[in-house]
Amino acid sequence: MLITGLGKEANRVESAKMIWTLIEGTNDLVQSVRSDGTFEYVNKSWLRTLGYTSEEFPDLHLSDVIHPAHLKQYQEYVARVMKGESLDSIEVTFVTKEGRIVHTEGNLYPRYEGSRMDGTQGFYRNVTERKQAEEIAREERIRTGFFVDIMTHDLTNINQEVLSTFELLLQTSALSPEMDELVREGLAETERAAALIANVKKLSQLHGEKTEIVEVDPADVLREASKDVQARFRDKRLLLRTNLSSGEYSVLANRYLRDVFYSLLDNAMKFDERKKVEVDVEAASISHTPFLKIQIKDRGCGLTDEQKDEIFLRIVDRRQSILGLGLGLTLVKEILEGFGGQINVEDRVEGDHTKGANFILLLRSSPTRQQKGGAV
Amino acid sequence: MVSVLIVDDDQLIHKVLERLLVAAGFRISGHAFDGAEAVEKFVQMNPKPDIILMDQRMPMMSGATATRQIQHLDPSSRILFLSADETVREEAMAAGALDFLTKPIRSAILFEMINKYASSANRSDS
Numbered sequence: 001m002l003i004t005g006l007g008k009e010a011n012r013v014e015s016a017k018m019i020w021t022l023i024e025g026t027n028d029l030v031q032s033v034r035s036d037g038t039f040e041y042v043n044k045s046w047l048r049t050l051g052y053t054s055e056e057f058p059d060l061h062l063s064d065v066i067h068p069a070h071l072k073q074y075q076e077y078v079a080r081v082m083k084g085e086s087l088d089s090i091e092v093t094f095v096t097k098e099g100r101i102v103h104t105e106g107n108l109y110p111r112y113e114g115s116r117m118d119g120t121q122g123f124y125r126n127v128t129e130r131k132q133a134e135e136i137a138r139e140e141r142i143r144t145g146f147f148v149d150i151m152t153h154d155l156t157n158i159n160q161e162v163l164s165t166f167e168l169l170l171q172t173s174a175l176s177p178e179m180d181e182l183v184r185e186g187l188a189e190t191e192r193a194a195a196l197i198a199n200v201k202k203l204s205q206l207h208g209e210k211t212e213i214v215e216v217d218p219a220d221v222l223r224e225a226s227k228d229v230q231a232r233f234r235d236k237r238l239l240l241r242t243n244l245s246s247g248e249y250s251v252l253a254n255r256y257l258r259d260v261f262y263s264l265l266d267n268a269m270k271f272d273e274r275k276k277v278e279v280d281v282e283a284a285s286i287s288h289t290p291f292l293k294i295q296i297k298d299r300g301c302g303l304t305d306e307q308k309d310e311i312f313l314r315i316v317d318r319r320q321s322i323l324g325l326g327l328g329l330t331l332v333k334e335i336l337e338g339f340g341g342q343i344n345v346e347d348r349v350e351g352d353h354t355k356g357a358n359f360i361l362l363l364r365s366s367p368t369r370q371q372k373g374g375a376v
Numbered sequence: 377m378v379s380v381l382i383v384d385d386d387q388l389i390h391k392v393l394e395r396l397l398v399a400a401g402f403r404i405s406g407h408a409f410d411g412a413e414a415v416e417k418f419v420q421m422n423p424k425p426d427i428i429l430m431d432q433r434m435p436m437m438s439g440a441t442a443t444r445q446i447q448h449l450d451p452s453s454r455i456l457f458l459s460a461d462e463t464v465r466e467e468a469m470a471a472g473a474l475d476f477l478t479k480p481i482r483s484a485i486l487f488e489m490i491n492k493y494a495s496s497a498n499r500s501d502s
Binding site: 152153156157159160161163164165167168171172190191194198205231232234 | 386389393395399460461463479480482483484
């Protein structure tokens with residue numbers, strides 16, 4: 001350290017004072033330990049955090065303050081430092097005089113007695129509160145995941161029973177037209193509940209797991225999703241027009257990309273009352289960017305400007321009134337964000353939302369594969 | 377008549393599936409309420425069921441484990457997974473399931489899948 005405007009000796013004295021002030025004033029734990037494990041120096045924060053007085057610390061040994069479960073690891077650190085290494089960002093767990101655990105992260109350097117290496121110097125930041133918060137969050141995630149898992153599994157079984165019972169009623173009973181309509185509405189509502197449960201489960205999984213991002217052919221995934229959507233709507237026909245063909249594009253995505261296409265096509269079928277539901281899917285690479293743009297244009301009831309603003313909001317930011325629109329598009333957005341994709345929505349016919357929606361997806365193109373398709 | 381063994385730990389699922397399947401002309405050849413019972417029933421059954429409808433999450437033994445064991449005993453057994461948990465799709469298929477159907481399922485799709493795999497088996501048997 002060089003303090004400008006002072007002579008060499010004065011500079012040395014002032015530098016030492018300044019370093020001393022910094023070390024004594026910091027909230028980090030600073031210790032200088034001899035090679036026999038006894039303490040040469042500890043700062044005020046060290047004493048305060050571990051609960052010892054300045055009279056007590058000279059009689060302490062490292063094994064008195066390092067947590068027994070972590071002592072072996074710490075001794076390995078010391079051995080490496082004594083061979084001349086300097087260790088950064090190591091985790092050291094201390095134990096206080098009262099037995100409390102103190103988690104720290106810091107650096108460990110050699111300590112010199114003249115030119116001879118004789119021990120270690122450690123600088124540690126107390127991260128106990130952060131570690132405890134992380135542990136609480138981890139436990140909460142596991143607990144929530146467990147409840148969601150149990151609830152979705154059992155509710156799905158209940159839905160299967162209700163759905164099948166409605167179907168049995170329709171097949172085997174001579175119902176009046178009013179009752180027939182009521183049972184069919186019940187059946188549709190049960191399916192809506194099932195879709196909501198499936199979306200809650202997927203959202204919960206998205207937050208709880210790390211899914212592998214791989215190269216995917218969007219044409220194959222779209223075809224698979226459209227087949228599944230068609231199977232769900234047996235009284236309607238999905239007329240899908242697309243310029244996507246297998247082998248033309250490759251994008252980076254995870255296994256949930258199918259759910260993105262499924263959800264958007266499912267909405268197209270649900271919100272279009274015609275028996276033949278037309279959907280256009282147009283894909284093109286965006287010049288000079290790593291993105292493939294896919295537009296999914298339906299002819300459903302569309303979204304008002306207010307709905308467009310809110311439909312992709314995260315759950316915590318959504319107003320109660322918008323919750324009725326379900327979780328499908330929230331799920332779509334969260335899935336896409338998981339692999340660096342984006343989604344936006346516009347009117348299919350500009351200025352007239354009643355003519356249907358145009359969902360615009362941006363997916364990251366695979367860098368290892370030359371895209372054959374056209375660019376915009 | 378296509379015969380079906382239903383494997384699920386939920387009593388009411390057995391009840392509604394049986395009624396639906398019987399009304400549609402299928403024959404229920406047996407019921408099992410966990411994976412271990414399914415393996416035991418399968419060993420004892422003669423003739424074997426044309427199709428086994430297998431749930432995943434059950435006490436004692438999971439559907440995937442039961443599928444592996446039944447496939448080991450009889451590689452020509454035809455098992456269709458019917459589960460609420462889509463995350464086990466890959467495990468089920470790797471264990472030897474012919475297809476994975478997600479609960480809740482509409483009866484028309486269920487019948488179609490049972491007929492599809494039962495008839496493909498009949499073709500390959502003949």
